Amino acid sequence: MSVNLGIPAVRSSGEGxxxxxxxxxxxxxxxxxxEQLRANLRxxxxxxxxxxxxxxxxxxxxxELRESGSRIKENVMARLPxxxxxxxxxxxxxxxxxxxxxxxxxxxxxxxxxIRATGETEVVxxxxxxxxxxxxxxxxxxxxxxxxxxDLAELxxxxxxxxxxxxxxxxxxxxxxxxxxxxxxxxxxxxxxLTDNPKELAATxxxxxxxxxxxxxxxxxxxxxxxxxxxxxxxxxSEGNGRMCLTLPETLITVMGIEKILxxxxxxxxxxxxxxxxxxxxRMNPYSSLWTGKNGPDGPQNIHxxxxxxxxxxxxxxxxxxxxxxxxxxxxxxxxxxxxxxTGGHAYGSTYPGPIGAILSPLLTGITAEENSSLPYASxxxxxxxxxxxxxINIPEILVDLRAQDVEAQHSVRKAPTEMDVLMKGASWAxxxxxxxxxxxxGLPAGRLLAGKDQRISWLPGxxxxxxxxxxxPAPPQSSxxxxxxxxxxxxxxxxxxxxxxxxxxxxxxxxxxx
Amino acid sequence: MGAKEDxxxxxxxxxxxxxxxxxxxxxxxxxxxMNQDQLIDHLTDRLVDYKAEVKVVLATDLQGAIxxxxxxxxxxxxxxxxxxxxxxxxxxxxxxxxxxxxxxPVDQLNATDAVLTSSAVSVAESGTIILDGTPTQxxxxxxxxxxxxxxxxxxxxxxxxxxxxxxxxxxxHPQTWISGPSATSDIELERVEGVHGPRRLSVIIVKDA
Ligand code: SF4
Numbered sequence: 001m002s003v004n005l006g007i008p009a010v011r012s013s014g015e016g017x018x019x020x021x022x023x024x025x026x027x028x029x030x031x032x033x034x035e036q037l038r039a040n041l042r043x044x045x046x047x048x049x050x051x052x053x054x055x056x057x058x059x060x061x062x063x064e065l066r067e068s069g070s071r072i073k074e075n076v077m078a079r080l081p082x083x084x085x086x087x088x089x090x091x092x093x094x095x096x097x098x099x100x101x102x103x104x105x106x107x108x109x110x111x112x113x114x115i116r117a118t119g120e121t122e123v124v125x126x127x128x129x130x131x132x133x134x135x136x137x138x139x140x141x142x143x144x145x146x147x148x149x150x151d152l153a154e155l156x157x158x159x160x161x162x163x164x165x166x167x168x169x170x171x172x173x174x175x176x177x178x179x180x181x182x183x184x185x186x187x188x189x190x191x192x193x194l195t196d197n198p199k200e201l202a203a204t205x206x207x208x209x210x211x212x213x214x215x216x217x218x219x220x221x222x223x224x225x226x227x228x229x230x231x232x233x234x235x236x237x238s239e240g241n242g243r244m245c246l247t248l249p250e251t252l253i254t255v256m257g258i259e260k261i262l263x264x265x266x267x268x269x270x271x272x273x274x275x276x277x278x279x280x281x282x283r284m285n286p287y288s289s290l291w292t293g294k295n296g297p298d299g300p301q302n303i304h305x306x307x308x309x310x311x312x313x314x315x316x317x318x319x320x321x322x323x324x325x326x327x328x329x330x331x332x333x334x335x336x337x338x339x340x341x342x343t344g345g346h347a348y349g350s351t352y353p354g355p356i357g358a359i360l361s362p363l364l365t366g367i368t369a370e371e372n373s374s375l376p377y378a379s380x381x382x383x384x385x386x387x388x389x390x391x392x393i394n395i396p397e398i399l400v401d402l403r404a405q406d407v408e409a410q411h412s413v414r415k416a417p418t419e420m421d422v423l424m425k426g427a428s429w430a431x432x433x434x435x436x437x438x439x440x441x442x443g444l445p446a447g448r449l450l451a452g453k454d455q456r457i458s459w460l461p462g463x464x465x466x467x468x469x470x471x472x473x474p475a476p477p478q479s480s481x482x483x484x485x486x487x488x489x490x491x492x493x494x495x496x497x498x499x500x501x502x503x504x505x506x507x508x509x510x511x512x513x514x515x
Numbered sequence: 516m517g518a519k520e521d522x523x524x525x526x527x528x529x530x531x532x533x534x535x536x537x538x539x540x541x542x543x544x545x546x547x548x549m550n551q552d553q554l555i556d557h558l559t560d561r562l563v564d565y566k567a568e569v570k571v572v573l574a575t576d577l578q579g580a581i582x583x584x585x586x587x588x589x590x591x592x593x594x595x596x597x598x599x600x601x602x603x604x605x606x607x608x609x610x611x612x613x614x615x616x617x618x619x620p621v622d623q624l625n626a627t628d629a630v631l632t633s634s635a636v637s638v639a640e641s642g643t644i645i646l647d648g649t650p651t652q653x654x655x656x657x658x659x660x661x662x663x664x665x666x667x668x669x670x671x672x673x674x675x676x677x678x679x680x681x682x683x684x685x686x687x688h689p690q691t692w693i694s695g696p697s698a699t700s701d702i703e704l705e706r707v708e709g710v711h712g713p714r715r716l717s718v719i720i721v722k723d724a
Pocket of ligand 1: 333388
C-alpha cells in the first residue's frame with residue numbers, strides 16, 4: 001500500500017500485451033531459424049519500402065510536412081491537459097460519451113459493461129493497436145463475448161489462432177497457401193476447392209464477413225486521430241471493413257490513446273499526407289472515415305470513446321523518451337529496420353514490434369519491467385528508422401538513453417559486479433594510460449590464434465563469452481593502430497629530408513584497406 | 516470521474532516545468548498552382564491508378580454518362596437531395612430514394628446493385644473524393660453497401676492538394692474520403708480490389724459547360 005501524500009502518482013505503468021515474455025535476444029535467435037518468415041518479411045518490407053520512397057519523393061514539401069508534423073505533436077504533448085478537455089467538451093456536445101481508463105484493466109471493464117448493456121454476445125471489430133495493447137479480444141472471449149476481427153489480415157491471424165507480427169500487415173508472416181489452409185479449416189462455408197489465389201481468398205472473407213456486418217449491433221474501433229477543436233474522430237483503412245463497422249451498427253465503442261489528439265482541423269491536412277505515404281506507400285489509403293458524435297440516422301446512435309492512459313503518462317514523464325508518443329503507427333520504421341527484417345515482429349514480444357516497439361514498450365511499462373529491458377538492445381543503431389519516421393522521432397537516441405537507464409537500474413539491484421562491470425572497469429583502466437594500452441596490445445597476435453581459419457572469433461572464454469554468444473567478432477589485426485601509426489611516422493621522418501612540408505601535408509594515407 | 520482526474524493530474528506532473536511549444540512551422544504548401552484542365556487530368560490519372568473508371572464530360576452530357584455507367588444495374592439507390600435529372604436517363608433500373616426520414620434498410624441496400632451520389636471536394640494530388648453527408652451525398656451506408664458507386668465530381672470542387680480541401684469541409688458532418696475502390700494487400704502484398712466496400716468505383720468529372 002502506498003501512502004497518499006496528496007501528490008498524484010506519476011508512474012502508472014502500462015499493462016496488457018506490452019510485455020516481452022522472453023528476452024529479445026533469445027526470442028530473436030529462435031525466430032531467425034524460420035526461413036519462410038524471413039523470406040516473406042524481406043519481400044514485404046522491401047516492396048513497401050520502395051513504394052514509399054516513390055510516393056514520398058513526389059511531394060516537394062515532404063520535409064516541411066515532417067517538420068510541421070513533428071512540431072504539432074510536440075505542441076500536443078505540451079498542452080495535453082487543455083487539449084483533452086477541449087476534445088471532451090466538443091465530443092460530448094455532439095452526443096458522444098467519454099470514459100477514461102487508467103490502464104488495460106479499467107479499459108477492458110468499461111468496454112465489457114458497454115457491450116453487456118446492449119445484451120449482445122458477438123461484436124465486429126476494426127483493427128486497432130490500442131485494443132490489441134490492452135488484450136481486449138482475449139478479455140472479451142473469457143467472458144463469452146466474441147469479437148470478430150474484420151480486417152483481412154487480422155481475420156487471418158485470428159482464425160489461425162496466431163499473433164500479428166507487423167502493425168500494418170499483421171499476417172505478413174503467412175503466405176497464400178497457409179492462408180488458404182486456415183480459411184478452409186475455419187470459415188464455415190468456405191469451399192473445399194478454395195485455391196490460394198488472393199482474389200478468391202478475399203472473396204471468401206467478403207462473403208463471410210458481410211453477413212456479420214449486416215447483423216452486428218455493436219462495433220469496436222480504434223482511432224487514428226482525435227481533433228480537439230471539433231471533437232472529431234478519424235479512422236484510416238483500406239478494405240471498407242472500417243466503414244462497415246463505423247456506420248452500420250447501433251453502438252460504436254472506440255478506444256483511443258490519450259496521445260492521439262491533434263489540436264486543429266487543419267492539422268489533419270498535414271497528417272493525412274504523412275500517414276498513408278509512410279505507411280502503405282500509397283498517395284492516400286482507399287477509405288477514411290471521420291465522425292463527430294451522432295449524426296441523426298447516418299451512423300450509430302450510441303457513440304462511446306474510451307480514453308486510454310495505460311502507461312502513456314509514464315512515457316510522457318520521461319523527457320528524453322516522450323517523443324515516442326508522437327508515433328502515428330505508420331510502420332515505416334520497421335520496414336527499414338535490418339533487425340526487424342531478420343527477426344520478425346514476434347521476437348519483440350509485445351503489440352508494438354520493430355524500432356518503435358523497442359522504445360515504446362519499455363517507456364510504457366518502465367525499463368525495470370521483466371524482459372522489456374532487453375528491447376532497447378534490439379537495434380543496430382543504424383539510424384534508418386529516424387530517417388523514415390514521418391514525425392521525426394529520434395529512435396536511436398531514445399534507444400541509447402533507455403540502455404543507460406537499464407544499466408542504471410541493473411546497477412542498483414545487483415549486489416555482485418557483473419561481467420560487464422568488470423569489463424568496463426578493465427577498459428577504463430587500460431584506456432586511461434598509454435603505457436598500459438601498449439602493453440595490452442602486445443596480446444593481439446594471441447587473438448589471431450583464437451580465431452579460426454576464416455579469421456572470425458565465434459567463441460570467447462570467460463567474461464567476454466556473453467558478447468560472442470550472439471555474434472561473431474572479427475579477429476584482431478596483426479598489429480595495433482598505435483604500432484602502425486608509429487611506423488608511419490618513422491617512415492615519413494626518413495622520407496622527410498627529401499620532401500617539402502607542403503607535399504607531405506597533401507600526402508594520402510598509404511595504409512592498405514580491406515585486407 | 517476518478518480516472519479522468521488521475522490521468523490529467525499525472526499529465527500535469529509529467530509536464531511540470533516544461534516550456535510551452537510556440538510557433539509551429541507551416542512551411543508546407545498551402546495552395547496549388549494548377550488550372551482546371553490540369554486538375555482534371557491529374558485527378559483522372561490518380562483515380563485510374565487506383566483502378567477506378569473515369570469519364571470526363573460536359574454538364575450537357577452528364578445524364579448520358581450516368582446511364583452508361585449504370586447500364587447493367589437493375590436497382591439503384593440515390594440520396595434525397597440528388598438532382599432528379601441526373602438519374603432520368605436510367606430507364607431500366609428500379610430507383611430507390613434514401614432520406615433521413617425514410618432510410619433504406621440495410622438488407623435492401625445489400626440487394627441493391629448501385630448507388631449514385633455527388634461529392635463535396637476532391638483532391639487531385641492524392642486522387643481523393645470526399646463525401647460529407649449533405650443531401651446530394653446522403654447517409655454513409657448508401658455509398659458503402661451496394662456493389663457499384665457512381666460518383667459525380669463537379670470540376671469546380673477539385674483542389675490540387677489536401678490543405679486546400681480542409682477549409683472547404685465542415686468537420687461536424689460525417690465524412691468519407693474515398694481513394695479508389697475498396698482494396699487489400701494483406702495476402703503477400705498482392706493488391707486485390709473490392710473486399711468490403713463497392714468493388715466498382717465509377718467517377719464522372721463534370722466540366723462547366
Ligand atoms: S515511430 Fe515513426 S516511423 Fe515508426 S511507426 Fe511511429 S511514426 Fe511510423
